[in-house]
Amino acid sequence: MDLTFSESELAFRDDLRAWFRAHAPAPEPQGDELAHFCWRRDYQRLLARDGWAAVHWPARYGGRGATLTESAIFFVELGRHGAPMMANVLGLLLAGPTIMSWGTDAQKERHLGPILTAEEIWCQGFSEPDAGSDLASLKTRARRERGHWVVTGQKVWTSGAQHSKWCMLLARTDPDAPRHKGLTYFLMDMEQDAVDVRPLRQITGSSEFNELFIDGAVISDEQVLGGVGNGWGVALTTLMNERAGLAFFLQVRLRQLLDRLLREAADRGLLADQAVAERLGELHVRAEVLRLTAYRGLTTVQKYGQPGPEGSLTKWMWSDANQRLTQLAADLLGPQALAAGGSWGYELLRARGNSIEGGTTEVLKNIVAERVLGLPKSR
Amino acid sequence: MDFDLTEEQREIKRVARELLAARSPLSRVREAAETGAYDQALWREIVGLGWGGIAVSQAWGGQGLGGIELVVVLEELGFACAAAPLLSTAAAAAAIDACGSDAQRERWLPGLVAGDLRAGVGPAALALDGHGADVAVVLDGEGAVLVAAPESEPLETIDPARRFAALARSSVAGGEPLGAGAADLIRMSIAAEVVGLCQRALEMTVAYVGERRQFGVPVGSFQAVAHRCAEMLLQTESARSAAYHAAWAAGAEPTRLGEASALAAAAAATAAREVPASAIQAHGGIGFTWEADVHWLYKRGEVDRALLGGAGAHHARLARAAAARLAGGSP
Structure with missing residues (x-):
């Protein structure tokens, strides 16, 4: 067991950090959906120009042939630096790898390049x-x-x-x-x-x-x-790819949102209240356990070629934690967190989708029960 | 990044699983609970295998292995719910080895490892194996205190398969401080046992609901039951991620052990209650009977949770530490 990054993983991370520092993302546009899309597209173009848009793709298709751990590092650093998720995330994570697995040479030739550069969104x-x-x-x-x-x-x-x-x-x-x-x-x-x-x-x-x-x-x-x-x-093939790298990005975003709440709670002196500190700490534990479990899952896939029991749990853990976090913000910050147009209010509402998008929690529980625990098919 | 046991660690875990399955089936646990005495034959065998000193340096008679080996053996102790004083012995020995003085090591470790001395661990009011112990490592706030031959009163708890004591305040007050690291190792050890007992509760439940039929189908095919089992897996794996992380930190990053151990304690305290309670519920009426054996896991889980000091204090400590780090400007 070694929960540190290897020399080569650290070198990969340092290169990436240097790149993000040199290419600080513009502030996130608020309200205007098209402007928001352009912000994401332009940043992906920048990433693609320097070979960072699809690190997990093989080098011959414009990636870096990154290992699963390096790919996780990419998504962690993307999140940590406040950079936008690539505009063509579905092309990069789903369509591209599916075409690589199943496509003809002509299909690969035609589609992979424009996916990478966000010229063609999927x-x-x-x-x-x-x-x-x-x-x-x-x-x-x-x-x-x-x-x-x-x-x-x-x-x-x-x-x-x-x-x-x-x-x-x-x-x-x-x-x-x-x-x-x-x-x-x-x-x-x-x-x-x-x-x-x-x-x-x-x-x-x-x-x-x-x-x-x-x-x-x-x-x-x-x-x-x-x-x-x-x-x-x-x-x-598409669905299997769906929950791999994103988990690390989401995990980092959860951490950032929790840190924001911790700061705001501390500024208000709320941490002196034991009950508040306990509720915040409970979320801290959820966020940390999610991070650790995601890395455990990564190791299992890397070593054994298929996910272990923990691999089915991270999306469920994330959606649950994110929903609880945004609700705790509403409890602790009161009307300010519920103001129209405010970011906490947005997060509170947006989080309701977390347990539905990409597989509802109920379906994930069925999958865990049937495929991981081997229980009889649910009724 | 390699968040997995090595082949050797898997082998240690497998041997422990098989030995305890053969020597300590739940019928033996019940026998120990009903007679109020540990299984001495089992304990002699465990001592012979050196498990009590698994994380103790070879210089003091131990096996010289690390936190991960300690955690996997204690996980198997929990899985078997075995009635033997291994948790107290192994945790106290690991704590004295890591945080004691040479004089303390020399005084206690060879005897503990050889099974000649007995150790108690836990808070003074609920010291596991504390009655008549030669030495106790007492959890006191975030720190731990070493107490030689503590005065004690035996304490009967809801968990009759294990022995507990209330230690006299006066003898704890005269103890020698071992520092926070010792408390961290003890909580990590308790958390490891919890992972195992949750795994057992889960496996017993999955087996039961796959067999038990109502309305012409296995009850495990009802989502209300199946989803409960999925929750049990989530809690168990959460506690396992946190306990293994602490075990790794104990050896590789001791400066991170404090938070890692608090995290493991918090995750374990939550799972220790939820998972065995779910096991009883999913077993239905039979789960509420003395005969069904799931109650041994629930009892051990509730008492382990108390040994850990519950979840709330660890939650609050972690939140304050995280907020302090943010205020200090580090990521």
């Missing part, structure tokens, strides 16, 4: 109004017509769709096949009239997510990924 068209946690029940249909695929259906929760050139689209190509077998994974061009992007207004008032209405969108055979009828297997 979104994920998996969830539907009636296919959320139960993804395999999705209904969006792709039919053969005159040598093309023609897609009709509706997707929801597509973050960043309004900025996206491409969509990782999961659609049903064979309605008669068993539900996991009749699916195909498409790379859909968003720039066509048949694709209508409508922003979904969230409880925060802002719109990170969209609904996608697809009415006769045309996709060529060249944009099928991993073969017709193989969509579920390809989608699993």
Whole structure:
């Protein structure tokens, strides 16, 4: 057991820190959604120019072939330096690795470069109004017509769709096949009239997510990924990638938010109150245990090639901790934390999504019970 | 970054698991609880294996291994819920070795390791194996005090599988301070036992709810039950992450042991209550009976939580330390 970084990991971190110091991010734009997107896109371009946008990608595709630990270091440092998450995070973490696993040479050649430089943004068209946690029940249909695929259906929760050139689209190509077998994974061009992007207004008032209405969108055979009828297997590659590096970024953001609350509580003299100190300390323990468990999970994957029991727990731990943290802020800071337009108020509302996005806590518990503990399938 | 046991540590853990499974099934724990005496044959075997001195330098008769080996053996002690004075002996010996003077080491360690001397640990009001102990390492606030032959009254607790004592205030007042590091090692050791007893509670529960059928199906297929089991895993793994981190700090980064141990204590104190309580609930009516054995884990968990001083004090200490660090400007 060695919970320190190796010489080469430290060198990687030092290079990265020097780079972040030399490229301090501009202040985060408030309120204006487009300005916020541009802030993230421009910063990704800067990262990409110097080879930092996708450290986990192989060098031949413009990455650095980073180890899992180095990749974790990247996300930790990104968070620590107040830099924005890359605008094309779904392309970098999901679409890119999925294309590397399943794509033809031509697909890799065509898509990977523009993902890295944020020239082409990607979104994920998996969830539907009636296919959320139960993804395999999705209904969006792709039919053969005159040598093309023609897609009709509706997707929801597509973050960043309004900025996206491409969509990782999961659609049903064979309605008669068993539900996991009749699916195909498409790379859909968003720039066509048949694709209508409508922003979904969230409880925060802002719109990170969209609904996608697809009415006769045309996709060529060249944009099928991993073969017709193989969509579920390809989608699993995407889903498996989903919770890897992000956990470290989220963990750091949680720590920063907790530190902010600790400072504000200390400034008000609230830590002298034992009950308040205990509640803050309980969150400190949650944040630290999350960090430690994330590193344990990383070691397990690195050494044994697959996640251990702890790997299924970090997203659940994070969402729970973040929700409790923002609620504690409301309790401790009172009306100031609840002021309209204030950042604590935003965090309080935004945190409600944490236990839903990327797998609801209820589904995560089912997964833990069935796949980790080996309990009979839930009812 | 390698947050995992080595092959050798896994082997130590495996040997401890197998030996305790063979020698100390829960029927023996019950026997010890009902007769009010430790399993002496088991204790002689444990002494023979040198577990009491696993983290003690070879110069004093120990095995010269570290905090991680100590933690994995105590984790297995907890898993077996074994009725033997290993936690008190191993934790006191580790604390004296790390924080005592040479005179104290020479006076106590060879005898503790050989099983000739008996040690008590814990707060004065609840000293595990404190009655008739030759030496006690008493938790006192954030520090610890070494007391030779403390005056004591035996104390019967809800956990009859172990012996406790209330130590006389006067003899604790005359003790020799060992410093905060000693208390940290003792809390780390208790936390390690908690990880094991939570793991046992979880495994017993998963096995039970997979077999027990109602409405024609295993009760573990009901989400209310399955989700409870998932929560038990989360609490257990949280306590394990924190305990292993403290074990690593004990050897590699002693300056970080104070906070690491408080973190381990806080996570363990939470899990020690929640996980065995959930085990009883998930076992239903049978879980509330003397025969079902899950209650030994709940009893040990509640008392270990008290030995740790509960979760709240550690939470508050950690929050204040974090706030002080922020005020000092370090990240």
